[in-house]
Amino acid sequence: MQNFQFHSASSLQDGLDYLAERAGGCKIIAGGTDLIPALRKADLSFSVTRQKSDQKSASGRSELCKIFAGGGDVIPMMPKDTHPDYVLNILEIEELRGVTETNDSVRIGPTTTFTEMMESEVLKRCLPLLVQAASSVGGPQIRNRGTIGGNIVSNAPCADVLPAVLALEGNLELHSKKSGIRILPVAEALEAPYKTSIAADEILTGILISKLSPGTRSGFEKLGRRNALTTARMSMSVVLKLEDDGTISDLRIVPGAVMPVAGRMTNAEEILLGKKPESPLIEDSATLMAESIFKITGIRWSTEYKKPVVQNIFKRLLKQLLQDN
């Protein structure tokens, strides 16, 4: 890893002050399960990049960084800024951790680990979708370190918890020294793979989620190459509300790991909204969802496999939710 200075924030204010002065060159670290491999991979390719740039100019490191950042295909999954001058540790900020609830909403601290999410009584009772998604991440060691905030702000296409947060219409509470607090829907924060609209001087201080209205059901399913410690090939988060007359009054479908940036499948949702979930409609919805996905990703070698599978996962999950009482 290339050198950087390290600071462990003792409080949110300390963190915000540190960041405000160094925003451009500072990377925030929490669990580090994404950042550390990214910094290490960037380092492996650095010497190659340096040789090339030396032939052109004897410029300083910042230019090397720019050239390096252009080589996105050399390092798969490379976040944009992998050569920070400063790294700010936010894991010791007490107020950024844990799950709390009010009458109608749940607040999750960004450095709450996946293990803590799985053990949270509030989440088990109010938002079991998040418990399911968190328990599908990596292995125990990763779940003991990796955090919900990191899963969101990394915005990796293969993220497991992020699609569930989208299905729950989560909001991000962002803090900066300059602008104070702002609230941003998660869906609006996601710009491109590994990129969000969160400003360089902002710290994510909370994930805010409204409780689901009584009777609302939710489900999560993940498909990987193996059962444990696996990167999602595909996941599906669904939130559903069925009225007494059998019609669907709320439906949110978020497939994971099939698109560059996760998002709601509103076309597929609309087919079923206000209707009774009869088989032909479910088929139409699944077909439209697959079409919408492959319109975004284009046809690839894997499409022939993914197309039926994404439809079947959705249909199976929906069927399961319709049977739940």
Place this chain on the structure above:
Amino acid sequence: MSAEINKTILRMKINGNAVEVAVKPTWTLLRVLREELRLTGTKKGCEQGDCGACTVIMDGKAVNACLILALQAQSKEIETIEGLGTPEHLHPLQESFIENGAVQCGYCTSGMLMSGKALLKANSTPNVDEIKRAISGNLCRCTGYIKIINAIEKASK
């Protein structure tokens, strides 16, 4: 911003002993354990959290030492394989691994034992599924896992 970065003093407790070591900000906990403190029982494998060979217990939880910046371990309590037993008095898990033939090449063993230890601390009578889940972050390319699972199950009894 390169050579002039100074080392910082890292204080932590390792296997019950207070330790002080000067570290660079870029060093991982794994590097400090192996290279600075010469605790080489913790293995370096994939260095990206996929293999679990570097598993140690930090504040009671199994973690990958390769994914933790050393300075993030400031003031933490770390348990490594060196603290598990002594050659004269092996830990029951170590005894059980030997008795059940759960060690072949040995590279994954320290990580497996630390994951097993973290499990038994939280749940002294795990069932097979719970054992499988607890070692799901540790890869073994020799044993096929069955003997490791048996060894942990027998050690818990």
